[in-house]
Amino acid sequence: MEKEYNDYDLWQRLLKGDRLALDEIYNKNFSPLYHYGMRMLYDEEAVRDCLHNLFVKLWENHKTLKPTDNIRYYLLSALRNNIINYRVKENKYQKVDLESNEVFDLKFNVESEYIKKEEQHEKMNQLSEAMNKLTGRQKEIIYLRYFEEMDYDEIAEIMNLSKKGAYKLSARALEALRELLKIDKAMLLAILLAVKR
Structure with missing residues (x-):
């Protein structure tokens, strides 16, 4: 059975030039990174390019990277920067306004396995809206x-x-959702946790 490494150990292997560590990091994180990228860019090919560039740079710079014990956090931060740079470089968007509604999209799958009861289904529709x-x-x-x-x-x-x-x-976002849904904060948090995956 293959040994499972924690984030710190896995990152240390990458820093030492272990190509298998890079493959493991890629395999563990590609899907969540891809979904995060699609919420910012809405362009599958561009997101894949940004991800590809991220992992190429990771390998090229592995000797100079700083230690981390949270690889997902490091990669999400790097991907976000790559996407912002991509938008500027490709000039597909005139000015990137990080406050606009166009920058990040968060849609829910209302048919999620977590939504079994009609009342929950309705709450999910309301949450999505x-x-x-x-x-x-x-x-x-x-x-x-x-x-x-x-x-x-x-x-x-x-x-x-x-x-x-x-x-x-975060507080403003939760309060806005709570007011829009006309539910208390505890119920809102329960719904958000229920639709996590």
Whole structure:
């Protein structure tokens, strides 16, 4: 049976030039990175290019990378930067407005296996509609916090916010959703956790 490495050990192997470590990192993280990228770019080929470039750079720079014990966080942050750079370089978007609703998309699969009861199904439809009324930044912070389960330090760095700013943005996003759905915060959190995957 193959030995399973924790993030710190796996990253250390990469830093030492272990190509198998890079393959393992790629295999473990490609799917969530791809889904995150698609929420920002809506272009499958462009997202795959950004991911490809991310992993090529990872390998090319493996000797100079800093240690980490949270590879997913590191990769999400790097992918986000790659996508922003891609948008600027390709000039597909005139000015990247990170506050616009166009930057990050968060749609839910209302047929999810988690939604078995009619009442829950209706709540999911309502949640999906409410999410569409949030700003791109609010959608992104909900995704990072409740779907990728990142802490506020990690979110702040990825989204280029202070930790206090990340807390405020998250609180505003949750409050906006709570008001749109006319439910209490506990119920909202339960719904978000139920649709995580």
